[in-house]
Amino acid sequence: xxxxxxxxxLVEGATDVFHRQGFNASTVDDIVRAAGVPKxxxxxxxxxxxxxxxxxxxxxxxxTPTDMLAMPGLSPVAxxxxxxxxxxxxxxxxxxxxxxxxxxxxxxxxxxxxxxSRAVRDAFDVWxxxxxxVLEEARELGEIAADVDxxxxxxxxxxxxxxxxxxxxxxxxxxxxxxxLEITFTxxxx
Amino acid sequence: xxxxxxxxxLVEGATDVFHRQGFNASTVDDIVRAAGVPKxxxxxxxxxxxxxxxxxxxxxxxxTPTDMLAMPGLSPVAxxxxxxxxxxxxxxxxxxxxxxxxxxxxxxxxxxxxxxSRAVRDAFDVWxxxxxxVLEEARELGEIAADVDxxxxxxxxxxxxxxxxxxxxxxxxxxxxxxxLEITFTxxxx
Amino acid sequence: xxxxxxxxxLVEGATDVFHRQGFNASTVDDIVRAAGVPKxxxxxxxxxxxxxxxxxxxxxxxxTPTDMLAMPGLSPVAxxxxxxxxxxxxxxxxxxxxxxxxxxxxxxxxxxxxxxSRAVRDAFDVWxxxxxxVLEEARELGEIAADVDxxxxxxxxxxxxxxxxxxxxxxxxxxxxxxxLEITFTxxxx
Amino acid sequence: xxxxxxxxxLVEGATDVFHRQGFNASTVDDIVRAAGVPKxxxxxxxxxxxxxxxxxxxxxxxxTPTDMLAMPGLSPVAxxxxxxxxxxxxxxxxxxxxxxxxxxxxxxxxxxxxxxSRAVRDAFDVWxxxxxxVLEEARELGEIAADVDxxxxxxxxxxxxxxxxxxxxxxxxxxxxxxxLEITFTxxxx
DNA sequence: ACCTCCGGGACCTCCCGTTGGT
DNA sequence: ACCAACGGGAGGTCCCGGAGGT
Numbered sequence: 001x002x003x004x005x006x007x008x009x010l011v012e013g014a015t016d017v018f019h020r021q022g023f024n025a026s027t028v029d030d031i032v033r034a035a036g037v038p039k040x041x042x043x044x045x046x047x048x049x050x051x052x053x054x055x056x057x058x059x060x061x062x063x064t065p066t067d068m069l070a071m072p073g074l075s076p077v078a079x080x081x082x083x084x085x086x087x088x089x090x091x092x093x094x095x096x097x098x099x100x101x102x103x104x105x106x107x108x109x110x111x112x113x114x115x116x117s118r119a120v121r122d123a124f125d126v127w128x129x130x131x132x133x134v135l136e137e138a139r140e141l142g143e144i145a146a147d148v149d150x151x152x153x154x155x156x157x158x159x160x161x162x163x164x165x166x167x168x169x170x171x172x173x174x175x176x177x178x179x180x181l182e183i184t185f186t187x188x189x190x
Numbered sequence: 191x192x193x194x195x196x197x198x199x200l201v202e203g204a205t206d207v208f209h210r211q212g213f214n215a216s217t218v219d220d221i222v223r224a225a226g227v228p229k230x231x232x233x234x235x236x237x238x239x240x241x242x243x244x245x246x247x248x249x250x251x252x253x254t255p256t257d258m259l260a261m262p263g264l265s266p267v268a269x270x271x272x273x274x275x276x277x278x279x280x281x282x283x284x285x286x287x288x289x290x291x292x293x294x295x296x297x298x299x300x301x302x303x304x305x306x307s308r309a310v311r312d313a314f315d316v317w318x319x320x321x322x323x324v325l326e327e328a329r330e331l332g333e334i335a336a337d338v339d340x341x342x343x344x345x346x347x348x349x350x351x352x353x354x355x356x357x358x359x360x361x362x363x364x365x366x367x368x369x370x371l372e373i374t375f376t377x378x379x380x
Numbered sequence: 381x382x383x384x385x386x387x388x389x390l391v392e393g394a395t396d397v398f399h400r401q402g403f404n405a406s407t408v409d410d411i412v413r414a415a416g417v418p419k420x421x422x423x424x425x426x427x428x429x430x431x432x433x434x435x436x437x438x439x440x441x442x443x444t445p446t447d448m449l450a451m452p453g454l455s456p457v458a459x460x461x462x463x464x465x466x467x468x469x470x471x472x473x474x475x476x477x478x479x480x481x482x483x484x485x486x487x488x489x490x491x492x493x494x495x496x497s498r499a500v501r502d503a504f505d506v507w508x509x510x511x512x513x514v515l516e517e518a519r520e521l522g523e524i525a526a527d528v529d530x531x532x533x534x535x536x537x538x539x540x541x542x543x544x545x546x547x548x549x550x551x552x553x554x555x556x557x558x559x560x561l562e563i564t565f566t567x568x569x570x
Numbered sequence: 571x572x573x574x575x576x577x578x579x580l581v582e583g584a585t586d587v588f589h590r591q592g593f594n595a596s597t598v599d600d601i602v603r604a605a606g607v608p609k610x611x612x613x614x615x616x617x618x619x620x621x622x623x624x625x626x627x628x629x630x631x632x633x634t635p636t637d638m639l640a641m642p643g644l645s646p647v648a649x650x651x652x653x654x655x656x657x658x659x660x661x662x663x664x665x666x667x668x669x670x671x672x673x674x675x676x677x678x679x680x681x682x683x684x685x686x687s688r689a690v691r692d693a694f695d696v697w698x699x700x701x702x703x704v705l706e707e708a709r710e711l712g713e714i715a716a717d718v719d720x721x722x723x724x725x726x727x728x729x730x731x732x733x734x735x736x737x738x739x740x741x742x743x744x745x746x747x748x749x750x751l752e753i754t755f756t757x758x759x760x
Numbered sequence: 761a762c763c764t765c766c767g768g769g770a771c772c773t774c775c776c777g778t779t780g781g782t
Numbered sequence: 783a784c785c786a787a788c789g790g791g792a793g794g795t796c797c798c799g800g801a802g803g804t
Binding site: 400401402404405477479483484486487488490491492497500501504528532533535536538539540541542543544546547549550551552555556559560562563567568 | 590591592594595667669673674676677678680681682687690691694718719722723725726728729730731732733734736737739740741745746749750752753757758
C-alpha cells in the first residue's frame with residue numbers, strides 16, 4: 001500500500017535536493033532517494049527532471065510569504081522592512097549555503113531551460129509588483145520622496161537581496177544580508 | 191609543429207562556453223570544439239574540467255578592470271561611478287544572457303567545488319576592497335557621509351550589481367542594470 | 381521482459397573473461413560482450429568492475445569442490461589425494477592457459493585492490509583449513525608422521541599446487557601439475 | 571648534458587614499478603617518473619612498454635644468483651638449500667608484497683604477450699636446469715634416493731617456491747616461504 | 761640522443777528515461 | 783498507480799605512442 005502521496009514526496013525531496021545541489025548536479029536518483037520513492041515511479045508523475053524542477057520553482061515562488069506586506073497597523077515602509085527582514089531570516093534559517101532556489105535556477109538555467117527561466121522571471125515580477133505596490137502607498141503618504149520610480153526601486157531591492165543572498169552563499173556568512181537590510185532601510189529609504 | 195598555444199585556446203574557448211552554459215551543462219567536448227583543439231589534448235594541459243574552470247575564474251577575476259577607480263581628475267565618487275558604468279556596459283556588451291562568470295560559478299558551484307568557491311569569494315573580496323578604498327577617500331573628503339561603513343557599502347554595491355546582472359540575465363533586458371546605476375548614484379551616494 | 385537474469389549472465393561472462401585475460405586486461409566491453417548483455421546494464425548490477433571481480437572471486441572460491449575430502453570409505457591421505465587429483469583435472473579441463481582465478485587475482489591485484497586481495501587470502505585460508513583437517517585425521521591415524529604440522533603442510537600443498545598451476549600456464553603443458561601430484565603423494569606423504 | 575645512461579635509468583625505474591604494480595597497472599608515465607627521465611625519451615630506447623618489460627624480465631632472470639649452487643665445500647643438497655634460503659631472504663628483503671617479477675609477469679601476461687611469456691618460461695627452465703644439475707650430483711653421491719627424477723624435482727621445488735612467494739604476497743607474511751624451506755629440506759630431501 | 765607538446769582512441773562510469781508486469 | 787530491471791548513449795578521464803624541433 002503506497003504512501004499518501006508520491007507526487008508530493010517527490011516535490012518535497014526535489015526541492016531539498018535542487019536547493020542544495022542545483023539542477024544539473026542533482027540526479028534523478030538523488031531525488032528519488034531523498035523522496036524515498038522508487039525510481040520507476042518518477043515518470044508517472046513528471047515528464048522529466050525539468051518539469052519537476054518547474055513545479056519546484058512554482059511552489060517555491062508561491063511560498064514566498066507576502067503577508068507582511070499587508071500587515072495592518074504598520075506604515076508602508078515598515079511593512080516592506082518587515083517583509084525583507086523575514087526574508088533574510090528565512091534565508092539564514094534554510095541555510096546560507098542553499099541560497100534562493102529562484103535565484104539559483106535563474107542563474108544556472110537561463111540558457112538551458114526556457115520554461116524554467118520564464119517561471120523564474122514571472123516569480124520575480126510578481127514579487128516585485130507586490131513590493132512596488134506598498135512602496136507606492138509609501139510615496140502617496142509622503143513616507144518616501146514623491147519622485148521615486150517605485151517599480152524600479154522594488155526591482156532594485158529584490159535584486160540587491162538576491163545579490164546579497166548569492167554572496168552569502170559563497171562567503172558562508174550572513175553579513176551581506178545584514179548589510180543589505182541596514183543600507184536599504186537606513187540609507188536608501190531614509 | 192603545433193598551434194601557437196593550445197592551452198591558451200582552451201582557456202579562451204572554455205571561458206566562452208562556461209560563460210554561456212555554466213559549468214555542469216558544458217561538456218569537455220563542447221569546450222574542445224569551441225577551442226578548436228582535439229579532445230585528447232585536453233588533459234595534457236589541465237587535470238580536470240574543474241581545474242580549467244578554476245583557471246577561467248581566476249583570469250576573469252583579474253580581467254576586471256579597476257583602472258577607472260584610479261582615474262586622475264575625478265572625484266572619488268565619480269570614479270566609483272565610472273567604474274560601475276563601465277562594468278554595466280561590459281556586461282551588456284558581453285551579452286546579458288551570459289551574466290558574470292564569477293556570480294554564475296559562485297551560485298552553481300558553491301556546494302560542488304570548494305576550490306572554485308574559494309576563488310570566487312576571494313575575487314569578490316579583492317574587488318570589494320578596491321571599491322571600499324575609493325569610498326574611504328570619498329568619506330575623508332566629505333563627499334559621502336562621515337558615518338558610513340565604506341567596506342559594507344562597497345560590498346552592498348557589488349552584491350547589488352551582481353543581483354542586477356543575474357536579474358538582467360533571466361529577464362533578457364538591461365533595465366535592472368540601469369536601475370542599479372540610477373538608484374545607487376542618485377539616491378544612495380547622494 | 382528482460383532475460384532471466386542479467387546479473388547471472390554478467391557473472392558468468394566475467395568469470396570467463398577474467399579467467400582468460402586477467403583483471404586489468406579485461407575491459408567492461410569485453411565482459412558485456414561475453415555475457416551478451418548491453419553495456420548500459422552493467423552498472424545496474426555492479427558498482428564497478430572491481431566489485432564484479434570480487435563477486436567472481438567469491439563464487440570461484442565457493443565452487444572449489446571439497447566433497448572429495450569427505451568421501452566415505454577412503455583413508456584420509458587417499459581423500460586428500462583424490463581432492464588434488466580432481467583439482468588438477470579441473471585445471472587441465474578448464475584450460476591450462478587460464479590458471480586459477482584466485483591465484484591470478486592474488487598476483488595481479490595484491491597492490492591494487494584491498495578487497496579482492498582479502499577475498500583471495502580468505503579463500504586460500506578456508507581451503508587450507510579444510511585440507512589440514514583431513515591431514516590431522518591422517519596424523520591421528522598414523523597415516524602420516526606424528527610430528528608434522530598439518531596446517532603448515534596443507535598450506536605448502538596448496539602453494540605448490542598454485543605454483544604448478546602458474547607454471548603450467550606459462551609453459552603450456554600439464555607436466556608441472558603431474559609432478560606436483562607425483563612428488564607430493566609418493567615422496568612427501570610417503 | 572644528459573644523464574649517464576637514460577636507458578639504464580629506464581630499466582631500473584621500470585623494474586621497480588613493474589615489480590610493485592604489475593604490467594597493466596603501470597603506465598608509461600609512472601615509469602618515466604620513477605626513472606626520472608622525460609616522457610619523450612622513452613621511445614628512443616624502447617619500441618613499446620612491452621619491449622621494456624621484456625628487457626626487465628630478462629635482466630631479472632639473469633640476476634637470479636646461482637653461485638650458491640656451486641659453492642665449494644658444501645654437499646649438493648646443502649648447496650641447493652643455501653640457494654633457496656638465499657632466494658627466500660631476497661624475496662623478503664625486496665618486500666613480500668612485490669613477489670617475483672617472473673612469476674608475476676607469467677601469471678599476468680600469459681594470454682597477452684607471447685614474447686614475455688616465452689622469456690619467463692625460458693628463465694624458469696634455465697633456473698630449473700641449474701638446480702637439477704646439482705640434484706643430479708646429489709643423486710650420484712647417494713645424498714638423495716637413486717630413483718628420483720631430478721629434473722621433475724627441481725621443477726617442483728621452483729614451482730613450490732613461486733607458489734609460496736605468491737601466497738606470501740597476498741597474505742602479507744613470510745610464513746609460506748618458511749614452510750616451503752622447512753618442508754622441502756626436512757621432509758622431502760630427507 | 762633528447763624532449764616538449766600533442767592526439768586518436770578507448771576506458772570506466774553514470775545518467776535519464778523506458779519497459780512491461782502487477 | 784506503482785515499481786524493478788533495464789539500456790542507449792554520452793560524460794570525464796587517461797593512456798600509449800608520435801611528431802618535429804634542438
